[in-house]
Amino acid sequence: MSETAHYVASRLATTVLIVLGAMLLLFALSALVPGDPATALLGPAATPEYAKRFIAEMGLDQPWYQRLFTFLGNILLGNLGTDVLSGRPVTRVIADVLPYTFILTFTAIGLAVAIGVPLGCYAATHRGSVLDHVFAFVSVAFIAIPAFVIAIFLLLIFAIWLNWLPVLGAGEESSWLDQAKRLILPTIALSVGWIGFIARLVRSSMLETMGENFIRLSRAYGLPSRLVTYKYALKNACIPTLAVLGMGVGRLLGGAVLIEIVFARPGLGRLMFDAISTRNFPVLQGAVLVVVLIFVLTNLLVDISYAAIDPRIRRQGSR
Amino acid sequence: MAAHPDAMVAIRNLRLDARTEQGPAHILRGIDLDFARGRIIGVVGESGSGKSTLVSCLLQLLPNNLDRIEGEILFEGTDLLKLPPAEMNDWRGRKIAMIFQDPMTALNPLFTVGTHLRDILRRRFPQLSRQEIRERSLAMLNKVGISDAPTRLDAYPHQLSGGMRQRIVIAMALLVEPDLLLADEPTTALDATVEAQIVELLDRLRQDFSGSIVFISHHLGLVAELCDDLCVMYGGAIVETGPVAEVLARPRHPYTRALLDCEIEDGQEGRLATIPGEVPSATWTMDACIFASRCVHAAEVCRQGPPALLPAGEGRKAACKRSFEVLP
Amino acid sequence: MTGFIAIRRTFGRIVSTLGGAVGTVIIVVVVGAAILAPLIVTHDPDALDILNRFSGPSAAHWLGTDHLGRDLYSRLVFGAQVAMLVALIAISSALVLGTLLGILAATLSTRWERVILIVFDIISSFPSLVLALAVVAVFGPSTALVTAIVAVTLVPHFGRVARAQMLTLRNAPFMEAERLLGTSATRIVLSHVLPNIAGPLVVLASIDIPVVITIEAGLSFIGLGVRPPLASWGTLIYDGYAYLSDSNIPVIVASAALAVATLGFTLFGEALRDAVDPRLDRGGH
Numbered sequence: 001m002s003e004t005a006h007y008v009a010s011r012l013a014t015t016v017l018i019v020l021g022a023m024l025l026l027f028a029l030s031a032l033v034p035g036d037p038a039t040a041l042l043g044p045a046a047t048p049e050y051a052k053r054f055i056a057e058m059g060l061d062q063p064w065y066q067r068l069f070t071f072l073g074n075i076l077l078g079n080l081g082t083d084v085l086s087g088r089p090v091t092r093v094i095a096d097v098l099p100y101t102f103i104l105t106f107t108a109i110g111l112a113v114a115i116g117v118p119l120g121c122y123a124a125t126h127r128g129s130v131l132d133h134v135f136a137f138v139s140v141a142f143i144a145i146p147a148f149v150i151a152i153f154l155l156l157i158f159a160i161w162l163n164w165l166p167v168l169g170a171g172e173e174s175s176w177l178d179q180a181k182r183l184i185l186p187t188i189a190l191s192v193g194w195i196g197f198i199a200r201l202v203r204s205s206m207l208e209t210m211g212e213n214f215i216r217l218s219r220a221y222g223l224p225s226r227l228v229t230y231k232y233a234l235k236n237a238c239i240p241t242l243a244v245l246g247m248g249v250g251r252l253l254g255g256a257v258l259i260e261i262v263f264a265r266p267g268l269g270r271l272m273f274d275a276i277s278t279r280n281f282p283v284l285q286g287a288v289l290v291v292v293l294i295f296v297l298t299n300l301l302v303d304i305s306y307a308a309i310d311p312r313i314r315r316q317g318s319r
Numbered sequence: 320m321a322a323h324p325d326a327m328v329a330i331r332n333l334r335l336d337a338r339t340e341q342g343p344a345h346i347l348r349g350i351d352l353d354f355a356r357g358r359i360i361g362v363v364g365e366s367g368s369g370k371s372t373l374v375s376c377l378l379q380l381l382p383n384n385l386d387r388i389e390g391e392i393l394f395e396g397t398d399l400l401k402l403p404p405a406e407m408n409d410w411r412g413r414k415i416a417m418i419f420q421d422p423m424t425a426l427n428p429l430f431t432v433g434t435h436l437r438d439i440l441r442r443r444f445p446q447l448s449r450q451e452i453r454e455r456s457l458a459m460l461n462k463v464g465i466s467d468a469p470t471r472l473d474a475y476p477h478q479l480s481g482g483m484r485q486r487i488v489i490a491m492a493l494l495v496e497p498d499l500l501l502a503d504e505p506t507t508a509l510d511a512t513v514e515a516q517i518v519e520l521l522d523r524l525r526q527d528f529s530g531s532i533v534f535i536s537h538h539l540g541l542v543a544e545l546c547d548d549l550c551v552m553y554g555g556a557i558v559e560t561g562p563v564a565e566v567l568a569r570p571r572h573p574y575t576r577a578l579l580d581c582e583i584e585d586g587q588e589g590r591l592a593t594i595p596g597e598v599p600s601a602t603w604t605m606d607a608c609i610f611a612s613r614c615v616h617a618a619e620v621c622r623q624g625p626p627a628l629l630p631a632g633e634g635r636k637a638a639c640k641r642s643f644e645v646l647p
Numbered sequence: 648m649t650g651f652i653a654i655r656r657t658f659g660r661i662v663s664t665l666g667g668a669v670g671t672v673i674i675v676v677v678v679g680a681a682i683l684a685p686l687i688v689t690h691d692p693d694a695l696d697i698l699n700r701f702s703g704p705s706a707a708h709w710l711g712t713d714h715l716g717r718d719l720y721s722r723l724v725f726g727a728q729v730a731m732l733v734a735l736i737a738i739s740s741a742l743v744l745g746t747l748l749g750i751l752a753a754t755l756s757t758r759w760e761r762v763i764l765i766v767f768d769i770i771s772s773f774p775s776l777v778l779a780l781a782v783v784a785v786f787g788p789s790t791a792l793v794t795a796i797v798a799v800t801l802v803p804h805f806g807r808v809a810r811a812q813m814l815t816l817r818n819a820p821f822m823e824a825e826r827l828l829g830t831s832a833t834r835i836v837l838s839h840v841l842p843n844i845a846g847p848l849v850v851l852a853s854i855d856i857p858v859v860i861t862i863e864a865g866l867s868f869i870g871l872g873v874r875p876p877l878a879s880w881g882t883l884i885y886d887g888y889a890y891l892s893d894s895n896i897p898v899i900v901a902s903a904a905l906a907v908a909t910l911g912f913t914l915f916g917e918a919l920r921d922a923v924d925p926r927l928d929r930g931g932h
Contacts, residue, residue: 021769144913213424221412254776
């Protein structure tokens with residue numbers, strides 16, 4: 001098992017390095033804010049006294065390396081700064097909306113996997129059939145059309161024309177049933193592209209696996225074709241699928257930002273959007289960092305589950 | 320017709336055509352062959368001779384570009400070609416088992432040796448308990464010469480050497496206690512010392528094997544060492560069959576002779592001996608002796624229609640019109 | 648000359664598939680509209696006609712007008728121009744920069760290779776849209792900025808592929824021969840490396856086009872990309888969405904244009920990939 005430990009350790013080290021790099025990039029961005037930072041952050045309406053106090057509070061009068069040091073130190077301590085508008089800690093502000101984004105992205109991934117994997121398996125085992133061709137075309141369309149466009153169409157059709165579902169907001173104050181109803185359209189909008197993506201990936205990896213000798217061997221021993229397809233071949237086909245899932249979480253989070261805005265749902269995306277329009281830089285910085293963290297950690301998780309599925313990976317250390 | 324009256328498997332006039340870019344290809348051109356219980360038959364030929372396709376036919380795991388298959392494969396009187404797919408699948412891994420050519424790719428890299436053995440055992444003997452499955456697996460691993468069997472059961476294929484993997488594949492084949500064991504060049508992918516070990520293992524295992532073994536090889540030496548009968552294939556047709564010792568001592572077909580010469584030269588001089596010329600294309604319609612284009616003894620008569628596979632001595636057959644003339 | 652024939656053969660293979668043919672038609676329409684925009688519009692895309700706001704499709708306004716009475720068809724056509732320009736500039740700069748970095752990573756010392764790869768990893772760890780948000784927050788929204796950000800986020804794509812291609816190429820016998828002959832590194836890159844790695848990079852570029860269009864439209868949709876009054880598909884959707892209760896025609900028209908364009912470019916990109924590398928069976932067949 002030390003092989004596994006070594007693999008995890010090396011993936012962890014890369015992850016830490018990436019997060020550190022991302023923080024540096026964010027810091028560099030904040031240092032690049034053109035003009036007087038206080039004016040830029042507070043807007044021209046701020047009084048000179050307030051601006052002065054603000055500068056001292058934020059440590060903006062210190063040299064850049066000292067600020068970098070404080071910045072990194074604070075993040076390590078879990079302190080992402082203070083919301084310029086409300087004066088609340090940024091961590092709290094983010095913690096308030098994070099669950100909404102989490103629920104949205106993970107139900108979307110769940111839905112995509114639940115639909116995409118069986119579709120891909122069907123297409124692979126019925127290669128060349130009419131449905132295979134239909135799925136192939138639908139998949140491309142699903143992948144190609146931007147999630148927020150799908151969101152708008154869903155909203156138009158189901159909320160405005162048919163008036164079946166409530167859409168705007170997450171229903172923070174209402175019953176779980178209402179909250180679930182409000183989750184339906186955003187989830188579909190976000191997962192549609194993924195359904196196509198996963199279905200295609202599973203199909204092509206399954207086809208590749210089905211041609212392997214070990215599958216021939218399973219067939220030569222008369223193993224039931226369900227066992228061959230869903231135990232032997234699917235596990236092999238999972239590996240590339242997982243890799244893409246990991247890489248794609250970033251796109252999914254990006255998509256979630258737009259979806260949250262279309263459906264006026266609270267969440268990280270909405271938070272970032274509002275932070276930009278109010279020039280609330282600490283909140284934006286914190287939110288971006290959290291998104292990057294989620295993305296990087298998901299990838300770490302994917303890499304580790306990779307190793308759990310594929311015993312060969314454990315030996316290789318890094319990718 | 321039958322070479323052995325007690326034949327367990329009798330293949331009759333088996334023909335297989337495939338679609339290729341060059342047009343319809345005749346992969347098997349009318350095969351007549353018998354396998355008897357308790358005997359090992361070696362099937363020898365160059366690549367493209369159809370020997371691997373013959374194995375695929377016995378398992379009914381046919382290539383995707385299959386165009387047409389006809390003839391009979393009588394397994395204890397049942398024609399496998401006429402079995403519905405579900406029933407045929409029932410024969411696989413029960414009456415027929417197979418050892419694959421490349422042990423490096425024959426095992427699924429994501430599953431342990433134990434899982435491989437367990438799944439096929441559970442399919443073959445559904446009544447076995449978990450404990451019995453484990454015991455049988457361990458016993459079989461010991462039998463195929465794998466030391467430290469309990470540890471190996473939990474090992475993944477990539478943790479084992481090629482020879483070790485082939486022993487696992489052989490163990491799988493024996494676990495299902497088949498009547499017909501197909502071994503498709505089981506040693507080709509292994510290096511020479513491991514090859515010798517595997518051949519020795521097969522030779523030892525045949526003692527308590529009551530069925531029939533088909534051993535595919537392109538190596539006459541191996542076949543001579545291991546097999547009872549020999550079947551020489553060329554371009555999708557059988558050119559000669561008979562007991563190994565007699566065939567090799569006195570070939571009745573120029574192609575067998577040429578193969579034998581290659582093997583001898585190979586061993587002595589250490590250089591690669593080859594038969595001049597090329598195997599005729601599979602799209603060729605057989606209107607002459609298939610070996611005529613490369614045969615040193617080819618005469619006019621050889622180009623006038625294909626020769627039949629005719630008796631050529633005790634238990635032997637050869638497909639050569641000039642057999643007794645040129646091979647005294 | 649052989650290059651030209653190869654391109655023609657590849658193109659032939661693309662249009663011989665249904666997806667490739669549909670994609671090609673869509674691309675021709677979109678690119679044609681972008682190039683000929685000033686000639687084919689019926690109105691000045693920015694001309695206001697407040698009295699005629701939200702008018703439905705008519706002979707005068709083929710697709711109707713928006714909340715300021717501007718001609719939707721003309722704005723749509725100019726939107727195509729913006730989308731194509733952003734895609735063209737972003738992808739070609741990412742292609743050049745990425746290829747350069749990729750080749751450097753494969754040829755420089757291991758340490759530099761690692762540095763470059765880590766930088767790629769860091770860039771890729773920002774979802775492109777989120778990185779764009781962070782940068783736009785600092786510098787304010789503008790078309791140029793959107794283009795630059797998209798280009799940066801695409802650099803790792805091209806860099807990784809270029810590096811991988813270069814690594815396999817580095818050990819090729821003809822490379823060894825050239826080195827022994829004392830051919831300069833620049834010459835080797837120009838005469839051997841670029842032609843050899845061009846295929847996969849072009850495929851990647853074409854597959855990235857719809858991605859860029861989507862990011863530009865997404866950013867413009869939330870008002871952080873192309874700024875009004877400049878017409879972009881994203882700003883058209885943004886405007887339409889704000890006045891959804893008055894009329895849903897602008898939203899539908901602009902979203903449909905965006906969806907059809909991304910679909911067309913995706914279909915074409917995939918047909919191109921299959922034509923260049925038939926081994927990857929993904930589409931249909």
